[in-house]
Amino acid sequence: MKNFRIKIWLGIALGVLFVVSGFVKAVDPVGLSYKIEEYLGMFQLSGWSMFSMSLSVLLCASEMTLGLLLLLRLWRRITAVTVTLFILGFTILTYLIYTDPYGGINECGCFGEALHLSNGATFAKNILLLVVAGLHLWNVFRQAKNNFNYRQIGLTVGVLVVAFFVPLYSYFYLPPFDFLPYNVGTRMGTESTIHLYDSDFNDVTEKVFAYKKPTYMIGMKEEVSRETGGKIATLYGAYQNGAINLFVVVSRSGITMPGYDDIPVYFMDNVALKSILRTSAGVVAFTADHRIVGKWNLLYTPYRFDGGYGKELSGERLKRGAFFGVLLVMGVLLFYGRKKMEE
Secondary structure (H helix, E strand, C coil), X not given: CHHHHHHHHHHHHHHHHHHHHHHHHHCCHHHHHHHHHHHHHHCCCHHHHHHHHHHHHHHHHHHXXXXXXXXXXXXXXHHHHHHHHHHHHHHHHHHHHHCCCCCCCCCCXXXXXXXXXXXXXXXXXXXXXXXXXXXXXXXHHHCCCCCCCCHHHHHHHHHHHHHHHHHHHHHHHCCCCCCCCCCCCCECCCCCCCCCECCCCCECHHHHCCCCCCEEEEEECCCCCHHHHHHHHHHHHHHHCCCCEEXXXXXXXXXXXXXXXCCXXXXXXXXXXXXXXXCCEEEEEECCCCEEEEEEECCCCCCCCCCCCCCCHHHHHHHHHHHHHHHHHHHHHHHHHHHHHHC
């Protein structure tokens, strides 16, 4: 009985780890794509950087899929083999990073921005996981082969839906929460301050945020179409009426917001802009006391910004609650289906 429990807990431990690791990366797939670009550069494959976002979504979904399959005990032999090969591949990768004489990658990004491990600690962790995965694989193949049940197909489809829902939602509608210093609800302070510069490279941060009214920052890493820019028409109208403070932030010269030439344009460090906005073009809302109360992806989110300026925090919390509510319902349905399959 004791040995049976140990065998069960091996699969559960691996499943939980894979789900957690996949989830913390899936809520920030753009951040993971930046890390993938570093890997590609390390192996002289920068030409593949155009696929970094697709690879990011696929990696997040793969980890969550394998973790859920382990927890639901579906396709046990196939899953056990795949998990072992998955960990083996990343063990080799982290060894190459750890022994890289140039130290091109500081940390692997295994847990996104939630937890940072040194390359040595990451390699040691993967060695331990490889041992656990090997024991789990051995135990699974010692047991009798499971009979096929048609419900497995439906449950597997459900697992894939959950696994792809998180990174795709976070890509199109921005992370429901993140582990960076600029999360929704954060008040700008010493550790989470931002710096804005004019065309003469003068720091104008205090001047820009001196207005005692809601402030909206439009962050742009690339040009947008006039149609996309039209989504801030109502916001622009509020700016013209003096109800809000509005400005554009770019990380390089030559980027403009078509149709809004009178909106001030400032510069920000590219790393800082990437940390604040995980999208190529988006809007960040601040209250008069410099608290972040909303973030939106300008390219895919049809917000109209039609009132309640500086008070979007309650709406963002509602959106976050709906996100986790959907995940909870999906999870309950999956485990309920697994229980029915055993009956």
